[in-house]
Amino acid sequence: MAEAFASSSASNSKELDELNYKHEWSEEDLNLLLKEQMDKAQAATAEMEALRAELKNAQTEAEQQRATSEKSNTELSEERDARRKDQARILEVEQDLKGLYAERDVLQADKKNDAAELKRLELAHNEAQVQARSDREELRQVSEIAAGTFVDLPRSAADACQYFNEREDAAEQKAFWAQFQVSSHPPLLGDQMKQLMELHRVARPVMEDLCNALWPAEPLPSSYFGLIQRLRSASPRVQLWKRSACLEGARQAYASVKAYYPVVKPEEMAKGAPEGTKRVPEQYFNDVMPGARLSEAKCRKDTILEDLE
Structure with a gap:
């Protein structure tokens, strides 16, 4: 703007010199012309100042726009970063949700399995209780039977020992029954079972001979219980x-x-x-x-x- 004004002033002075040189001007005309030139110069100066103000405004506006643009770019970049972080967080949350859903499914399956296992254990517990009651009842019955069965064992053992002592060809039976005659403690269940089994062993041939004698035309029963049932009659x-x-x-x-x-x-x-x-x-x-x-x-x-x- 200043260079344009200077150029305009130089051009006006040159024209004035040329006019003064070619013509003779009156003082009034010269004053008018000078005033006109001064007005033009003032107008040009005002125009230049206006242009400077516009330029300054433009520069200020440009600075503001640049700052706004930079701010917008920064905000946009920050927004993009925040968006990327949000997307990453969303993906992370989705993965966490998938993991939670998977854990939920596993827990539900475990719950079902635990329920099934609990039911199985309850059934097993009930069966065990029933079996325990049955075992206790069986033990009670065995105890009652044993109490009635073993009560005769001492007398039978004494009779057997006396019988085999009188025989010279029964050393093995004599030794077997002699071991139960002297004892400083109550008889053990194992010893009582041995005696009972030996009595059954020697009783079976006698029972078979008796069945053969009483039912010579019929076959012998195949079990000990069958012999007992046969001999009932x-x-x-x-x-x-x-x-x-x-x-x-x-x-x-x-x-x-x-x-x-x-x-x-x-x-x-x-x-x-x-x-x-x-x-x-x-x-x-x-x-x-x-x-x-x-x-x-x-x-x-x-x-x-x-x-x-």
């Missing part, structure tokens, strides 16, 4: 054998008499001695014994007569 079976033996002997005797005296009636003879006589059957027992023994040898001893049971 031993008493009526013995009675049946006794009746069969009596009938078989009488049949042999009457048949022999009938062979010598066909007119004899066995039913009449079975009633006793004839009427009017003092003879009785008992007085001839010794006389008929040899013949009875011969008849006994002919009798069958492995079967029971029919129609007796």
